[in-house]
Amino acid sequence: MRFDVITLFPEQFRILSREGVVARALSRGIAELRLWNPRDFAPGPHRRVDDRPYGGGPGMVMLFEPLAAAIAAARAASPKSQVAYLSPQGTRLDQDAINDIAAKPGWILLAGRYEGIDERLLERCIDQEWSIGDYVLSGGELPAMVVMDAAIRLLPGALGHERSAYEDSHMSGLLDCPHFSRPEEIDGLRVPKVLLSGDHGAIARWRRQQALGRTWLKRPDLLAKMTLDQATTLDQATTLDQEAR
Numbered sequence: 001m002r003f004d005v006i007t008l009f010p011e012q013f014r015i016l017s018r019e020g021v022v023a024r025a026l027s028r029g030i031a032e033l034r035l036w037n038p039r040d041f042a043p044g045p046h047r048r049v050d051d052r053p054y055g056g057g058p059g060m061v062m063l064f065e066p067l068a069a070a071i072a073a074a075r076a077a078s079p080k081s082q083v084a085y086l087s088p089q090g091t092r093l094d095q096d097a098i099n100d101i102a103a104k105p106g107w108i109l110l111a112g113r114y115e116g117i118d119e120r121l122l123e124r125c126i127d128q129e130w131s132i133g134d135y136v137l138s139g140g141e142l143p144a145m146v147v148m149d150a151a152i153r154l155l156p157g158a159l160g161h162e163r164s165a166y167e168d169s170h171m172s173g174l175l176d177c178p179h180f181s182r183p184e185e186i187d188g189l190r191v192p193k194v195l196l197s198g199d200h201g202a203i204a205r206w207r208r209q210q211a212l213g214r215t216w217l218k219r220p221d222l223l224a225k226m227t228l229d230q231a232t233t234l235d236q237a238t239t240l241d242q243e244a245r
């Protein structure tokens with residue numbers, strides 16, 4: 001999978017190639033990253049990439065021409081990739097959206113700065129607009145890295161243990177179950193007995209019921225997406241959860 005990122009701050013992306021799942025995927029060729037700086041496409045001696053907004057108001061707007069030229073260069077290098085712009089005005093991403101993103105051959109990600117970009121870029125050059133949440137950051141670079149991390153970890157071979165990506169909570173539409181490791185007892189707090197039983201069926205059931213119970217208590221909105229039959233086991237889970245407490 002190939003990511004082309006258009007950014008005024010390419011140095012920020014060094015962090016991805018240093019350590020962790022994304023760095024390993026990049027070094028193994030499971031994913032590729034290429035950076036494009038709009039300033040390299042800005043004409044004239046001053047190579048301007050931003051200017052004041054028509055109509056007045058605070059801050060600066062990223063100019064059409066350098067971004068359009070950078071996007072065209074990235075499209076030429078990655079003809080199968082669509083262009084996605086990271087902005088608070090974009091479609092909210094969730095795990096389903098990330099799954100779809102990870103299924104594509106590549107993406108050209110546009111990381112905006114300042115107050116945003118000239119609106120005509122959205123008309124002429126951008127295919128999709130995404131938001132990682134309802135808050136404003138100083139730039140689209142971190143959202144771009146969030147999307148890359150969430151998508152790359154789903155690629156075959158990216159995680160040491162394949163199954164852990166697909167057993168993730170949000171992969172099942174539920175929140176995650178509790179996790180425990182050594183020691184068995186900390187300050188009077190013990191590991192649930194079922195996890196020490198070696199009974200993998202009981203353990204799997206307990207984990208599922210815990211995930212259902214937690215989702216019901218903390219994120220009932222996620223349950224709205226689930227079918228009725230799955231939700232009925234919820235009652236059992238909540239009872240079990242009360243018994244376990």
Ligand SMILES: NC(=O)c1ccc(NCc2ccccc2)nc1
Pocket residue numbers: 086087088112113114115116117130131132133134135136137138139140143
């Ligand atoms: N919530 C997000 O995904 C997000 C994306 C970008 C961003 N900052 C850059 C920017 C600011 C204003 C207009 C367009 C881009 N902040 C948050």
